[in-house]
Amino acid sequence: MTPERKSLNWILLHSAAMLAVLCSLFTGLRIATLQRPLVAEFEELLPQGALHPLHFFSALTISLCALLYLIFRVRNASLKKRPLWCGWHRAIIRAGYPLLAGSIASGWLLFFIAGASARDIHFFCALGMGLYLLVHGGFYLIRWGRSALFHIVLPARLHLGITALAAVPLLAITWQLTSRQSHYPLEVANIPLSDHVHIDGNADEPQWQAARAITVYTDGGANFDHGATDVTLRALSNGTEFFLLARWRDRDKSLAHLPLLKTDNGWQVQQEGFHEFNEVRHYEDKFAVLLSPSCAFGAAGTAHLGRKPLSEKPANWHGKGYHYSTDGQLHDLWHWKAVRTNDMYLADDNFIGRADRPRAGERRYTAGYQQDGKESGAYVMNWQWYRRDGITPKRLPQSLEQLAALPGTGQGPWVIPWFDYRPYTDTADADIPVGSVLPSVMYNSNRFEGDRADVRARARWHQGYWTLEMARSLVTGSSLDVPIGDGICLWVSAFDRAQIAHTRHTRAIRLAFPQ
Amino acid sequence: MNRWYRTFVVTGLPLALGVAAFLTQPAAPGPQPYHLVKIDNRGAALAPWSGPWSCVCDRNTGLLWEVKTDDESIHDGLWTYSWYREAETGFTTVATTSHAVPIPATGSENLGDCYFEPDRCDTADLLRRTRAQQLCGEHHWRLPTAKELHTLVYTDSKAGQPSINTAFFPKTKRGDYWTADFGKPLLGVYQHLGNGAEAISFVGGQQVTIPHRNAAFVRLVAKNSKSCH
Numbered sequence: 001m002t003p004e005r006k007s008l009n010w011i012l013l014h015s016a017a018m019l020a021v022l023c024s025l026f027t028g029l030r031i032a033t034l035q036r037p038l039v040a041e042f043e044e045l046l047p048q049g050a051l052h053p054l055h056f057f058s059a060l061t062i063s064l065c066a067l068l069y070l071i072f073r074v075r076n077a078s079l080k081k082r083p084l085w086c087g088w089h090r091a092i093i094r095a096g097y098p099l100l101a102g103s104i105a106s107g108w109l110l111f112f113i114a115g116a117s118a119r120d121i122h123f124f125c126a127l128g129m130g131l132y133l134l135v136h137g138g139f140y141l142i143r144w145g146r147s148a149l150f151h152i153v154l155p156a157r158l159h160l161g162i163t164a165l166a167a168v169p170l171l172a173i174t175w176q177l178t179s180r181q182s183h184y185p186l187e188v189a190n191i192p193l194s195d196h197v198h199i200d201g202n203a204d205e206p207q208w209q210a211a212r213a214i215t216v217y218t219d220g221g222a223n224f225d226h227g228a229t230d231v232t233l234r235a236l237s238n239g240t241e242f243f244l245l246a247r248w249r250d251r252d253k254s255l256a257h258l259p260l261l262k263t264d265n266g267w268q269v270q271q272e273g274f275h276e277f278n279e280v281r282h283y284e285d286k287f288a289v290l291l292s293p294s295c296a297f298g299a300a301g302t303a304h305l306g307r308k309p310l311s312e313k314p315a316n317w318h319g320k321g322y323h324y325s326t327d328g329q330l331h332d333l334w335h336w337k338a339v340r341t342n343d344m345y346l347a348d349d350n351f352i353g354r355a356d357r358p359r360a361g362e363r364r365y366t367a368g369y370q371q372d373g374k375e376s377g378a379y380v381m382n383w384q385w386y387r388r389d390g391i392t393p394k395r396l397p398q399s400l401e402q403l404a405a406l407p408g409t410g411q412g413p414w415v416i417p418w419f420d421y422r423p424y425t426d427t428a429d430a431d432i433p434v435g436s437v438l439p440s441v442m443y444n445s446n447r448f449e450g451d452r453a454d455v456r457a458r459a460r461w462h463q464g465y466w467t468l469e470m471a472r473s474l475v476t477g478s479s480l481d482v483p484i485g486d487g488i489c490l491w492v493s494a495f496d497r498a499q500i501a502h503t504r505h506t507r508a509i510r511l512a513f514p515q
Numbered sequence: 516m517n518r519w520y521r522t523f524v525v526t527g528l529p530l531a532l533g534v535a536a537f538l539t540q541p542a543a544p545g546p547q548p549y550h551l552v553k554i555d556n557r558g559a560a561l562a563p564w565s566g567p568w569s570c571v572c573d574r575n576t577g578l579l580w581e582v583k584t585d586d587e588s589i590h591d592g593l594w595t596y597s598w599y600r601e602a603e604t605g606f607t608t609v610a611t612t613s614h615a616v617p618i619p620a621t622g623s624e625n626l627g628d629c630y631f632e633p634d635r636c637d638t639a640d641l642l643r644r645t646r647a648q649q650l651c652g653e654h655h656w657r658l659p660t661a662k663e664l665h666t667l668v669y670t671d672s673k674a675g676q677p678s679i680n681t682a683f684f685p686k687t688k689r690g691d692y693w694t695a696d697f698g699k700p701l702l703g704v705y706q707h708l709g710n711g712a713e714a715i716s717f718v719g720g721q722q723v724t725i726p727h728r729n730a731a732f733v734r735l736v737a738k739n740s741k742s743c744h
Contacts, residue, residue, distance in 0.1 A: 044536040138525040145521055307541055315544045357671060360549035361682025363564045373675015380585070385566035392567075394586065423587045451675065480674060 005156035009164050013065055013072075014152055016167075020061035021129060024103075027055040028126050030305050033319065034501075035220045035227055036123070040319055048306025050326070052298030052506075053179070059107050060178060064171055066104060068164075089143075092136050099128040111182070111506055114217040116226040183295055183489065183510040187212045188235040188242070190514050197236065197243050199345060199469045201460030208234055208245050216492065218503035222280045223496035224250065229503055231492050235511065237474065242484045244470045246492060250285060253461040254497035255414040256407075257284040257339045260382060260438040266390045267383075269440065275388045277364050278318040279499040284339040284414070286495035287459070287468055288502060290352070291332040291482045295489035295508040299323065300331050302352045302368065314358050314365040320500060324355040324368025332482040333369070334455045336468055339414045340379045344447040347457035347470055351480045372480045375450035380418065380442045393438060395421035396428045403436060418444035451478045466494075486513040550575045551683045558652030558742035570651035571683050572743035576666050579653060579740040581645065583686040583732075589631050589644045592686030595730035597626030598693050598712040599637035621697065622712065622727035638693055641733055650735075651742055658695035659736040661713045661722050667734075668720035677717040684734075689718045691731040699724045 006014070030051050033040040106122035109115070140148040189211040191197070197205050211234040219228035229248045236243040259270045259282060272281035292300035304310070305321035316322060325331060336347040348371065355367040383391035397403040398421065407414060416439050422428060447453060454476050459468035475483045482488065490509040493502035546563035553561040553568035561568050569590070571580045583592030599622035622637070629636035631644070638658060645656045669680045677687045697712035701724055705711065711724045714731050725731065737743075 042533065042536045043541070044539050045532060134529055141525050142518060142521045315541065317544060319541070356673070358547070359680065359682055360547060360551065361553075361563050361680060363544075363546075365544075370673060371675070373673075375675075384586075 005151065005154070007157060008155040008159060009072075011153060011155045012164050012167075013068060016061055017065040017069075018152075020058040020065065021100075021133065024055060024058035024062060025126055025130055025133070027051040027058065028122075031055060032123055032126075034305070043307060043319055046306070048309040048321070049304050050298055050301055050309075051305050052303060053296065053301070056111070056178065056297055056506075057175060059104070059111075060175055061171060062100070063104050063108070064167060064174065066100060068167060089136075089139060092132070092139060096129070096132040096136060099125050099132055103129055114219065114505070116219065116228055119219065179297065180295070183508040184214050184216060185512045186214050186233055186235050186490070186509050188237045188511055188513045191236050191238050193238045193240060195238065197469070197471065199456045199458045199471050201458045201467055201469055203245050203247075203467050203469055207236055211236055211245075214509070216505050216509060218248075218492065218494060218505045220501075221494060221496060221503035222498040222501035223254075224494070224503065227503065229494050229496075231494060231503075233490075233492065233509065237484075237513065240474060241471050242474050244289065246287060246289075246466075246468045246470070248287070248466055248494045249464055250461070250466050250494065250496050251464055252497075253338070253466075254283065254285045255339050256282055256497075257414055258282050258381075258440045259414075260391070260393060260440050262432055262434050262436045262438075264434055267393055267438075268390055269383065269386065269388075271388075273318075274499065276317040277499060278320070278501065280501055281497060283495075283497045283499050284337055285461075285466065285497060286338065286502075287336045287466070288493045288495070289334040289347075289470070290491040290493075291334070291484065292329070292489050293482065293487070294329055294331070295510060297506065299491045299504070300329070300489065300508070301326065302331055304367075310355055310367065313355055313367065316365065318500065322355070322367035322369070323352045325353055328354060330480065330482065332480075334457070334470060334472070336457045336459060336470070338459065338461075338466075339441050341457065342459055343415055343443070344377075344379075344453075345456055345458050346447055346453055347455040348448075349452045349454045349472075349481070353480075372451040372454070372478065374448045374452035377445035377448045377453070378443075379415070380444055382416070382438060382440045382442050384424070393424050393429075395442065396424055396432065397438075398422050400431065403432060403438075406438060414439045415441045415443055418442045451476075451480060454478065454481060484511070486511060486515075551680065552743075553683065554579065554651050554742045556651060558740075560742065570653075570742070572740075573666065574743075576663070577738065577743055578659070578663060578666070579651060579737040579743040580667070580684070581650065581656070581735040582684060583734065585686050587630055589629075589641060589648070590650070591629075592688060592732070594629035594631075594636060594641075594732075595627040596629070596641060596693065596733050597623040597635075597637045597730060598697065598727040599624045599639045600697075601639045626728050627730040638733055641735065645735055651737075651740070653737045653740040653742065655737050655740070656735040657737070658693060658733070661694040661696045661715060663736055664692060664694050664715045664734070665720070665722065668715065668717070670720060678720045679717055687717055687734075688732055691716050691723060691725060691729070693731050693733050697727075701726060 026047055029039055030046040102125035106118050109118040110122055191207045213232050213234050215230050215232045218231055221227045231246055231248045234245040260267050261270055270282040271279055273279045290299055294300040302323040307319040308315040331352040333350040333352055334347040335350050341348050350371050352368045358365055382393050384394055455472045457470040459466050488511045493504055495502045552572045554570040554572050555561055556569040569582055584590045602620040603618040624637050625635040627636040632640050646654045668678050672678050677689045679687045691714035694713045698710050701708050701711045705726050708726045711726045714723050714725050716723055
C-alpha cells in the first residue's frame with residue numbers, strides 16, 4: 001500500500017510550510033540560546049549568523065501557508081467529511097494544528113506587543129512543533145519508507161492553482177511591509193536653540209514633558225524581572241543637537257563593578273562570568289543605543305548569533321555572538337555605564353563596523369564592536385593583569401582612613417581617583433587587612449577627550465528607575481559617527497549588572513523629525 | 516529496509532544527534548602563534564594571553580624590547596626624555612690609537628619629564644637605570660636605530676590608537692619615540708638649532724628629525740639577549 005498522490009498545489013504548500021517550519025524552528029532555537037542556557041547546550045546543531053531576518057521571513061511564510069490552507073479547507077469543507085478518528089497519522093496531524101496556531105499567534109504577539117508569557121508560549125509551542133515534525137515525518141517514513149519522500153515531492157498532476165500563483169507576490173508584499181513599515185515612530189520635538197537642556201539625569205525641563213513618549217518592551221537580558229524591562233523614550237532637537245531621554249525600570253542600582261576583595265591568598269576580582277566576558281553579577285548597570293541609517297531586523301543587521309559566526313575569525317567565549325556590519329555600513333553605538341562613564345557625564349561613543357581583523361595578544365575579539373578614538377582620558381581597571389585566581393592592584397589607598405571610606409559591599413563611590421592613591425608595593429599591601437574591598441575602576445582624568453567623548457550623558461537612579469539624558473550634535477563630522485536626522489533608526493538595550501546580557505527588542509525605533 | 520530497521524533509523528538518528536550535540540562542548544578560544552613573545556621581568560617567556568610582562572621578544576628580528584607601564588616606575592609610559600648621550604671612555608675609531616678620540620657627550624641633558632630623577636630626565640638616565648636594573652635579565656639595553664624601531668610600526672591599529680600592537684606594547688603613546696640615530700640637520704623652524712636626532716612617530720609610523728631638547732618618549736632595545744634566543 002502507498003499513500004495517496006497529492007496535487008501540485010498541495011506539494012508546493014506542504015514543501016513551503018515544511019521548509020519554513022524547519023528554518024523557523026532552528027533559527028528560533030538559536031535566538032532562544034541568548035536567554036535559555038539549556039538550549040545553548042545543543043548549540044552544535046543550531047545555525048549561526050544573522051538569523052533574525054531569516055526567522056521573521058520563515059514565520060511570515062508559515063503564516064501565509066496556514067492562511068492558504070485555511071482557505072483551502074473552508075472552500076472544500078463540504079467535499080469530504082472525515083470521521084472523528086481516522087487513524088494515527090490524522091490524529092498526529094490534528095495535534096499539530098493547535099501547536100502551529102499557538103506558534104504563529106504567540107510569534108506575532110511577540111513581534112507587535114511582546115511580553116514574557118508570549119515568549120514562553122512561543123518557545124514551548126516551538127518545541128512542540130519540533131516534536132510534531134519528528135513524529136509526523138517519522139511515522140510516515142517508518143510506514144512507507146522512501147516512497148513517503150516521493151509522495152511529498154512528486155505531484156499527481158501538474159495543474160497550478162491561482163492561489164498558489166498569488167502566494168509568491170503576496171509573500172513579497174507582506175515581507176516588504178513587515179520589514180520596512182513595522183518600526184516604532186519616535187517623534188523628535190523641536191525646541192528653540194536658546195532652550196537649555198541640562199544633561200543631569202533629572203529630566204525636569206518642561207521640554208521633555210512636551211515631547212511625545214513611546215514605550216518599548218525589551219527582554220532577553222539578565223537580572224531584570226523575567227529578564228525584561230520597559231524603556232520609555234523621548235527625543236528633542238534644537239537644530240544643532242539631538243537629545244534623548246530614556247527611563248527604564250531596574251529594581252536595584254548596581255554599582256559594584258568587579259570589586260577587588262583581599263583574601264588570605266591575595267587580591268581577587270569578584271566575578272561570575274567575567275572570565276568568559278559574560279559577567280552577570282558583579283557588574284555595573286548600563287544602557288546602549290544603536291543608531292543606524294538601516295532599519296533592518298537584528299539591530300540593523302549587525303546581530304550575528306552563535307559562537308563562531310565568522311568562519312575565518314575567532315570564536316567568542318560566551319556563545320552569544322557578535323555585532324558587525326557585513327556591507328560596510330557604519331552604525332553608531334552609545335554605551336552609557338553607571339560607574340565607568342556616568343561621573344564623566346559621558347556615554348562611551350562606540351561604533352559597529354566591519355568585523356575587525358583578529359589581533360594576536362588580545363584574548364577578547366569583539367568583531368565589529370569598537371571604540372571611537374580618543375585623545376586622552378580614560379577609566380583604568382585597578383589590576384596589573386587580570387587572572388581568575390588572583391590579581392595585583394595597580395594602586396592602593398594612601399591610608400587606612402582612605403580605605404575605611406570606601407564602599408565595601410554597600411553603596412558608595414565605586415570610582416576612585418588615580419592620583420589620590422599610591423602605586424602598589426608589597427609593603428603598602430601588608431597594611432591592608434584581609435576582607436577589604438577596593439573598587440576596580442579608577443579615573444586618571446575626569447573625562448575622555450576627542451571623538452570618543454561626543455555623547456554627553458548622565459543618569460540618576462531613583463525609586464527603582466534609571467533616568468538617562470543623552471545629547472550629541474546632529475552632525476559631529478567624525479567618520480565614526482552616524483549623522484542624526486529623519487529616518488535614522490534606533491535600538492535600545494538595558495543591562496542590569498550584566499556585561500553583555502542586554503535586553504533587546506525586535507522592531508526598530510525610527511526617528512521622525514518635524515518637516 | 517524493513518519497518519523495524521526504519522524505526523531504528525528514524526528514532527535513533529535524531530536521538531544520537533541530540534546526545535552528541537549535548538555532550539560536545541566547544542573548546543575555549545586559544546591564541547595563535549605570533550612572532551611577538553611576552554617576556555617576564557626575569558627573562559622567561561610567557562604565553563600570548565598571559566601577563567604581566569616587562570619585555571617583548573620579536574622573533575622576526577631577534578630584538579628584545581622594553582614594555583612601558585603605568586606604575587610610576589622608570590618604565591612608565593608617560594615619562595618623556597630629551598635626547599642625550601653621555602661622554603664615553605671608548606673611542607670613535609680603532610684605526611690607530613694615535614688618531615682616536617673619546618666619544619664626547621651629545622644632545623640636551625635633563626629636559627624631559629619624569630618622577631624618578633631629582634632633575635628632569637634624558638635618554639641617558641633611562642639607559643643607566645635600566646641597565647642597572649637588568650630588566651628581563653638583560654643589561655645591554657640601548658636606544659634602537661630608526662630601522663629597528665620602525666619594525667614595531669603597525670599600520671592597522673584601531674581608531675585613535677598608536678601605530679603599534681598595543682596588546683603586546685601597552686601604554687604606548689601617540690607621539691615621537693627617540694632612536695639612536697643622530698646628526699641629521701634640522702629643517703624648518705628648527706633649522707637654527709643645527710642637528711637633531713631621529714624619532715619614529717607612533718601616530719602614523721613616519722620618521723622625523725627633531726631637536727635633542729624635545730621631550731619625546733623612549734622604548735629601549737637589546738640585541739642578542741638570552742631571553743630572545
